């Protein structure tokens with residue numbers, strides 16, 4: 001799958017809901033009910049970060065949740081790409097991008113949402129064929145004003161800002177014409193997941209799903 005086709009796929013995924021939950025899963029047996037709670041709240045696209053030993057097993061457990069679209073985040077190496085694909089991830093997310101990572105996603109047929117934080121990084125990915133990017137780390141590099149400024153010379157590139165996005169600042173991103181959705185971990189607080197408080201997760205998802213864009 002070439003980069004243009006990858007970005008077409010990630011644009012479709014980004015269109016599903018205003019927020020993509022960014023999930024850090026410690027216990028794989030919590031993954032399926034967590035996914036069900038988020039989907040029930042109206043957030044079908046889910047990103048499981050490969051930051052914990054349980055992550056790949058979690059993706060496997062979530063992959064066939066009805067209505068869910070499960071991706072792998074924190075892809076850093078070609079091995080991560082192959083492992084994510086093998087576990088059943090239907091898309092990948094990376095904090096930045098490298099040639100090796102991009103080639104691995106082309107080979108594995110895994111649509112990648114690659115990260116960029118500066119105009120040069122955005123331009124390099126546009127040269128490769130990507131036009132749907134993650135803006136990371138969104139708040140730390142200037143937040144919505146920075147992304148608005150990048151959009152002036154590069155209006156055809158769409159973004160999913162992630163990193164420091166909250167219920168309070170999400171509207172400022174979602175109001176921008178170059179933002180399709182945002183990513184955030186607040187909809188699945190670690191404490192709520194540890195306590196299996198799925199009603200709380202569904203409530204947070206519902207509020208996020210109702211954000212205007």
Ligand SMILES: O=C(O)C(=O)C[C@H](O)[C@H](O)COP(=O)(O)O
Nearest residue numbers: 049073074095162163164184185
């Ligand atoms: O792990 C990855 O793939 C990342 O690139 C980072 C995550 O997207 C952000 O760390 C989520 O940020 P918070 O919503 O502020 O917790």
